[in-house]
Each structure stands twice: as structure tokens, then as C-alpha cells.
Amino acid sequence: MCGMNGPSELEYVSAYLNRQDVMSSIHINGKKSQWKDFTESVQNAFQAFNSKPSIDILPDLLEQIPILIYHGEYDLVCNHWAAENMLDNMTWNGESGFDLGNGKVAPIYAWIVDGESAGYIRYARNLTYILFYNAGHMVPYDQARRSQAMLHQFIQLNLTYPNNQIGTNRKSNYAISIVFTVIVSIIVVIGAIWLFILKQQSTTYSPFKIINDEFVTFEDDVLV
Structure with missing residues (x-):
């Protein structure tokens, strides 16, 4: 966890990417190069020694x-x-x-x-x-x-x-969400009845946030 060792699952990634059929499908010549999770030459190529x-x-x-x-x-x-x-x-x-x-x-x-x-x-x-x-x-x-x-x-x-x-806390947040859901449901029902009567569509939804x-x-x- 400290960061000195990479994820253990990388060995499976390496095995997959170094398969001949995989390298062939992405046009890699397996005789000249193979995939590695870390290559010092690539790191050096991207390193800016004089960067701020x-x-x-x-x-x-x-x-x-x-x-x-x-x-x-x-x-x-x-x-x-x-x-x-x-x-x-x-x-x-x-x-x-x-x-x-x-x-x-x-x-x-x-x-x-x-x-x-x-x-x-x-x-x-x-x-x-x-x-x-x-x-x-x-x-x-x-x-x-x-x-x-x-x-x-x-x-x-x-x-x-x-x-x-x-x-x-989580319980009060849950209670608020229940109340909000009930209110929204009532509004939706009233809106549906109103739209049915007037035969027009005019519904707008707004995001609900609690910070x-x-x-x-x-x-x-x-x-x-």
C-alpha cells in the first residue's frame, strides 16, 4: 500500500498483453519488443530535467x-x-x-x-x-x-x-429523501391530471441537492 510495489494484478495484464495474438492484433512485433508496466527509457524520454x-x-x-x-x-x-x-x-x-x-x-x-x-x-x-x-x-x-x-x-x-x-446524519438524509419523494410524487400526480385536462405538456425537472x-x-x- 505504501507505493513501493505495484498492484499484484499487473502480472495478469503483462501475460495478456504479451500474448502473440494480442500483439499481432495491435500490430506489435513480439520479436522486437514486449509490454512492460515500467520502462526506464520511456520515463526518461518524458522527463523534463529543467521543468519548473x-x-x-x-x-x-x-x-x-x-x-x-x-x-x-x-x-x-x-x-x-x-x-x-x-x-x-x-x-x-x-x-x-x-x-x-x-x-x-x-x-x-x-x-x-x-x-x-x-x-x-x-x-x-x-x-x-x-x-x-x-x-x-x-x-x-x-x-x-x-x-x-x-x-x-x-x-x-x-x-x-x-x-x-x-x-x-444518514438517517436524517434518508428521512429527507422520503419526504422529498412523497412531495414529488404528489406533484407528478397533480401535474399529470392537469396535463390530461389541458392536453398539453409543460413539465420541467430541476436537480435536488443537499450540501x-x-x-x-x-x-x-x-x-x-
Whole structure:
């Protein structure tokens, strides 16, 4: 899990991609080369020895687009302490680190996925940081479901949390969903009767979202 060893399943991938029929179908000459999960020559070809460090590149990007940075707590290859130290000392969009100005610092929220503590999440000025619990260097491999939740949450919803409301638990969320379902059902029935009478179609659906500010939760592919 620490990241020093790759996923054990790669041996099956290697065996498959090195089959003669597979190599032939993708036009690879098996006599000259075979598939490997890591090749140093390829890495060196893509490595830019004189590239700028991330701390110099991220501030300009954060002025234009939102950025998500995540780490696994057990990652020894890219440890989260170094990343957090970099963010604390980086200046972007007018402030340093997670300083919000006026003596305020961006709070750290518990990140809940499927009712379980998945890590913690922090946001400031276009940058979101998530630390995954029980994950190493290969976060999507160690925590596939939670990685999907993170991606869906980031690309579909705004990850700012302007209020500091007390979060509801799963039972209260379930009760809210039941009430909402009943209300929607009544509205649909009334709408159907009305449409039948007037013989016209005019139905509009709007997304229903609950944003919980003390606990950031994700269940069934919907942020609740």
C-alpha cells in the first residue's frame, strides 16, 4: 500500500498483453519488443530535467481554473506531509496557504463516503485538497469507490462551503429523501391530471441537492 510495489494484478495484464495474438492484433512485433508496466527509457524520454517546480506553476493555473490535489495517507513515494507543507507555503490568488484573510483559515472538513470516514477535505481560492485514509501511492487502486466519489464530486459540484451548518446524519438524509419523494410524487400526480385536462405538456425537472457543510458526504453518485 505504501507505493513501493505495484498492484499484484499487473502480472495478469503483462501475460495478456504479451500474448502473440494480442500483439499481432495491435500490430506489435513480439520479436522486437514486449509490454512492460515500467520502462526506464520511456520515463526518461518524458522527463523534463529543467521543468519548473509545482509551487511555481500552480499559482498561475489557480487564477484560471479550479484544481484538485489528493494524496493517500500511507504514500511513501509522494508523501502528503510534503504536499501539505508546499500548499501552506504557496501563495495564490492573493493569499498564502489556506489563509482566507481577516484572520480566518480555511477549515478542515471530514470527508464522508457511503457513511464512512474517507479522509478530510479542505478548500481555499480555487484549490481543493483531499487526504485519503487507508490509501497509498495508488489511491484509485486502494480506494476505487472513494476515488470515483471524489472525481464525481469535483467535476459536477462546486466544492466551496460558505456556511458552517451542522451536518445531518444518514438517517436524517434518508428521512429527507422520503419526504422529498412523497412531495414529488404528489406533484407528478397533480401535474399529470392537469396535463390530461389541458392536453398539453409543460413539465420541467430541476436537480435536488443537499450540501452538507460540516461533513462532506457522497452516496449513490450524488453529493448529499
